Amino acid sequence: MEEKDISQAVISRLPRYFRYLGELRDEGIQRISSRELSELMHVTASQIRQDFNNFGGFGQQGYGYNVEYLYDEIGKILGLDSSHSMIIIGAGNLGQALVNYMNFRNRGFYFTAAFDINPAIIGQKIGDVPILSMDELPEYIRIHETDIAVLTVPKQEAKEIAKTLVGGRIRAIWNFAHIDLPVPPEIQVENVHLSDSLMKLSYNIRRAGNKE
Amino acid sequence: MEEKDISQAVISRLPRYFRYLGELRDEGIQRISSRELSELMHVTASQIRQDFNNFGGFGQQGYGYNVEYLYDEIGKILGLDSSHSMIIIGAGNLGQALVNYMNFRNRGFYFTAAFDINPAIIGQKIGDVPILSMDELPEYIRIHETDIAVLTVPKQEAKEIAKTLVGGRIRAIWNFAHIDLPVPPEIQVENVHLSDSLMKLSYNIRRAGNKE
DNA sequence: TAGATTGTTAATCGATTAACAATC
DNA sequence: TAGATTGTTAATCGATTAACAATC
Numbered sequence: 086m087e088e089k090d091i092s093q094a095v096i097s098r099l100p101r102y103f104r105y106l107g108e109l110r111d112e113g114i115q116r117i118s119s120r121e122l123s124e125l126m127h128v129t130a131s132q133i134r135q136d137f138n139n140f141g142g143f144g145q146q147g148y149g150y151n152v153e154y155l156y157d158e159i160g161k162i163l164g165l166d167s168s169h170s171m172i173i174i175g176a177g178n179l180g181q182a183l184v185n186y187m188n189f190r191n192r193g194f195y196f197t198a199a200f201d202i203n204p205a206i207i208g209q210k211i212g213d214v215p216i217l218s219m220d221e222l223p224e225y226i227r228i229h230e231t232d233i234a235v236l237t238v239p240k241q242e243a244k245e246i247a248k249t250l251v252g253g254r255i256r257a258i259w260n261f262a263h264i265d266l267p268v269p270p271e272i273q274v275e276n277v278h279l280s281d282s283l284m285k286l287s288y289n290i291r292r293a294g295n296k297e
Numbered sequence: 298m299e300e301k302d303i304s305q306a307v308i309s310r311l312p313r314y315f316r317y318l319g320e321l322r323d324e325g326i327q328r329i330s331s332r333e334l335s336e337l338m339h340v341t342a343s344q345i346r347q348d349f350n351n352f353g354g355f356g357q358q359g360y361g362y363n364v365e366y367l368y369d370e371i372g373k374i375l376g377l378d379s380s381h382s383m384i385i386i387g388a389g390n391l392g393q394a395l396v397n398y399m400n401f402r403n404r405g406f407y408f409t410a411a412f413d414i415n416p417a418i419i420g421q422k423i424g425d426v427p428i429l430s431m432d433e434l435p436e437y438i439r440i441h442e443t444d445i446a447v448l449t450v451p452k453q454e455a456k457e458i459a460k461t462l463v464g465g466r467i468r469a470i471w472n473f474a475h476i477d478l479p480v481p482p483e484i485q486v487e488n489v490h491l492s493d494s495l496m497k498l499s500y501n502i503r504r505a506g507n508k509e
Numbered sequence: 510t511a512g513a514t515t516g517t518t519a520a521t522c523g524a525t526t527a528a529c530a531a532t533c
Numbered sequence: 534t535a536g537a538t539t540g541t542t543a544a545t546c547g548a549t550t551a552a553c554a555a556t557c
Binding site for chain 2: 093096097099100101103104162163164165169177178179181182183185186188189192194232233256257259263271273275277278279280281282283284285286287288289290291293294
């Protein structure tokens with residue numbers, strides 16, 4: 086409502102800005118111009134200024150941008166000033182890796198529960214996150230407010246689980262299953278299709294090979 | 298050499314076409330028109346035809362596309378007709394998840410070795426893939442032809458390891474470390490920045506919340 | 510004030526979509 | 534042949550880059 090529609094191309098660049106600004110801040114650097122940042126990040130200064138100005142004027146003419154301030158503002162835009170509750174569905178290798186990844190927790194993304202169908206691991210914990218039976222999922226999301234459901238199950242199961250999730254009150258799905266999920270538009274979906282990424286790499290290997 | 302430069306936007310869409318065509322093939326469907334496929338995939342028929350025609354005419358006027366043939370051709374474009382040897386550097390949770398992921402192997406991507414600095418796991422195996430000491434990495438890539446090095450280490454170590462890899466003969470890096478790797482242009486890099494993906498999701502959650 | 514650098518408008522570039530002639 | 538649908542050119546749209554006035 087307060088902001089006009091920003092293109093996803095811009096949004097996709099924000100985390101990278103955020104990362105570079107965080108590093109600059111950690112190095113104790115207080116100000117940076119769009120030109121300096123452009124050289125560091127290998128993008129045009131024009132794009133940087135355009136991107137930032139989608140969200141209002143963060144800089145100052147003749148001075149540049151205050152690193153700390155800009156870092157904080159981009160963090161807010163990305164929603165990192167509030168915390169996000171997550172559940173993970175599929176407690177296999179990948180699921181456990183994601184639950185254990187501390188960087189998420191440091192940014193306010195924390196797991197409250199994991200779900201799996203494997204009786205051998207139900208009742209165990211990943212760190213301090215309990216692994217529950219998949220049967221408990223509908224009841225769990227009814228009771229516990231959950232922002233993000235992370236889907237790390239085989240694609241055969243993913244569609245069915247997505248339906249269950251949509252019936253609940255979750256706001257978003259972070260989807261690692263290799264399938265397009267049919268969800269209503271009010272539920273945000275971010276896909277991480279690792280196979281697609283690997284195929285893209287494979288294409289570029291071949292193309293590079295042909296050039297030589 | 299044989300092909301003109303195709304934009305990465307097109308390449309990024311190929312794996313998704315490949316996935317849908319594979320499903321159609323599995324369902325026994327033999328032909329499909331760009332219009333039918335466009336309805337299935339929620340993209341324009343025009344884009345589909347433009348995309349395919351970057352690589353030559355795969356269809357037939359008045360008929361459409363042969364599913365099996367198109368599937369095979371896109372597979373070839375993506376380099377899936379030849380196999381790729383891989384090593385993984387960082388045998389933690391994520392590394393093990395990737396090594397165990399059979400879908401990669403089914404597509405001809407196979408791991409030959411894993412590397413880690415943790416003495417507790419060096420000498421063990423992930424499936425049938427041995428975990429070697431990081432010290433053995435330079436020698437290993439000197440002796441064993443390796444297409445892709447998968448980097449699943451903390452970002453502090455990633456840069457140093459990238460240097461080692463560049464010194465060897467690998468052709469590509471699939472980078473899961475949250476950092477931009479400085480590598481020469483003949484080495485292909487595909488980044489999977491999970492934090493960036495999660496931040497994007499976080500942005501979209503907030504934006505959707507504001508709209509309501 | 511003079512110099513620097515943003516914010517923003519204008520120009521360019523590239524990607525997507527529409528249209529239609531070619532042709533199966 | 535008539536109908537259907539591709540391959541491809543042209544038109545549109547959106548994103549990126551350039552330019553420069555505003556202003557610190």
